[in-house]
Amino acid sequence: MNVDQNTLEQKPVFKTTSWFVSRHNNKKRTWKGLKQIISSEKALPWPDDAVHYSSINAPPSFTPPEKFSDLSGIPAPYTDPQSRLRYANKEEYATLIDLPMDITAGYLALRGATSIVG
Amino acid sequence: MSWDSKSPKISKRRRSSTSKDVPTKAAKSASLKALIIDNGGYTIKAGYNRDEEPQIIPNCIMKAKSERKRLFIGKQIDECRDCSGLFFLLPCEKGYITRWEVQKPVWDQLFGKDVCPINDNPTIITQPLFNFKSIQDCMDEIFFEEYEVPSLFRCNPTDLAYLNYAKENRLSRNEACLIIDSGYSFTHIIPYIKGNKFIQAAKRLNVGGKLLTNHLKDIISYRQYNVMEETYVINQVKEDTCYVCEDVKAELREAAKPFSKNTIVKNYVLPDFNNIRRGYIQQANKTDEKEESCQILRLNNERFVVPEILFHPSDIGMKSMGIAEAAVKSIYSCPKIDRKALARNIIIVGGNCKFPGFKERLYAELRSLLPDLWDVKVFLPSDPITYAWKGGGALLKLHDFKSNLVTRQDYEELGSAIIQERFNNFMIDDSRLDDSSKPPKEQTNFKYLEKLKSRSIFGKQELCPSGSSNDPTNEENGAASNSKNEQGEDGIVDSNKEESNSVSDEASQDSFQAVEVDKGKKSKVTQEKQSEDDVDIDSDVSEEDLTKSLELFPFGTGSYL
8 A cells, every 4th residue: 555655656647538638828928039049058158169059050152152133033244233133134124223112122132132231 | 547547657667677677679679669750840740660651740830811710730721621821820930949839739739639649658759950958848848747758759850860771771880971951941961970970060051941932932922923921822832843953054044035945934823722722733735724714823943943042042142051062061071081981871851852853963063072082872762751750760779779768757857957968969979079079189289389489589478377276187297397387487597498398388288178177187197298208309409599490490580580
């Protein structure tokens, strides 16, 4: 009898057949976002040669990026200095000079070239 | 009542403990039945190790426009009739679980009675490389306390893929492999050397299927229809039409041709969820009347430009290498002996490998980047998505697998910190790490630099380090050198020998700071002796004026001074 009680204490029995129904907590828990997790991970005192999440990021490429037309996607030798859009021929240029600002901004965002420096 | 439910578990536990004491391989592998879950960012692959194929379940909660009140969890999406404007709630952020309020219902549904119940079996679940501690804590809590699994094991999907490959090809432990896992959230490139991950050379590209789908969505929205809401449909478009080309420039020239001569352009019939449930590529010269009323998407260079991001992330302004370049970089960060074997055993897994031409392109790029003498082999499994899951069976057959498994008792006794260490160190060999980092540091022994320092040709005289007496590791053997240091400080004129000695002490200390302390202790004594010997031999030289030494300045010092 004594033994039985010991084992009972070891493993509290609260498992029911409907265990997969999630517990209902009325208060909503908020979780840390990935950015917060990464920054807190970075703040830890790592040794110099440790490998962690941020250190295995692939470094920048050695080859320069190819230039493609923003309108059609074909290789583009030209860039419009005003809108910074790339274009392949004069027909495309004729279209892009008439484009409104928000469209050009959208095209640039598509290429990931929204930074002022680039 | 409660006693009944408990008794089989106890007998099981007892059995496992006896089998640990007396290792009988055959009996173990026969008795083990485990639930294997490959918890991907887009789909969960789950099933028992004896199953032939896993069940593939979407790892998300979806909201449909047609049925506003209902949430579709995981597999329930099959019941949804109108998948237009499907809204996804994804548990993962860049591949790491952060929204538990989404992940939990999906798991609840997965482990429910009718899909894949745990039923007191050991559970193996995958996690990305360098999973964060807070995420692991949460996972431990959910599995041990909420699902009450008897035992749990976590490993990387690449581990499983490696084990599967090693088992299938009967690789010896010495054969190194490079696993490229290109999934939904990211692409990992991880070399395996002697059966262990070589994490120093691991690389991650933040390009995955999700990014490709979103990019295709963006392009189409700018060029044709606004499909920004239609992630689900566009993902199907991507799966059906996109491919990886051999040569982008040539392909672009082909794509620029007019429609009649163009072999790339395809018309894709978008689903209307009335007559057509899933979109398809329209056959040329054939028009169905069913298609008349449907919207048709014309895809031209989008078909190969989108997957091209995997090889050139710079196309969309990401400052990152492509897969092939990163793989080569990873190979070259490995020890020299293993590089050839790595090039010979490249395994690609993950959903992105299903793009037609992916393997050929990767091979072509690797071939041009790696030395001519090396064999390059890229292995694409018949089903790259479930390949890692299938490695679960191989994992169970590892001889030391039972000792890695964490039981609930372990968890309750040890807490999650210790068991997480066990998971994270799985297939990482610590002794190897030390070996590989040690030799290069010891070899950089520039004798003349030390002399130059002591002779202060280049300006300021460097005093011997005060740190040597503070350093706690130095206590045992430090007494002798300390006394020397004091001498050197007191009587600078006294002798050059003492000084250079102390400087070389400093140098030897520097070289050891990075290496592990307790290992450094022993060899330090020997190195000090060595450096003393060196000084004795060279003392004739050091007594002279170094600026006149021909050895150091063959052309004289006039240009420096």
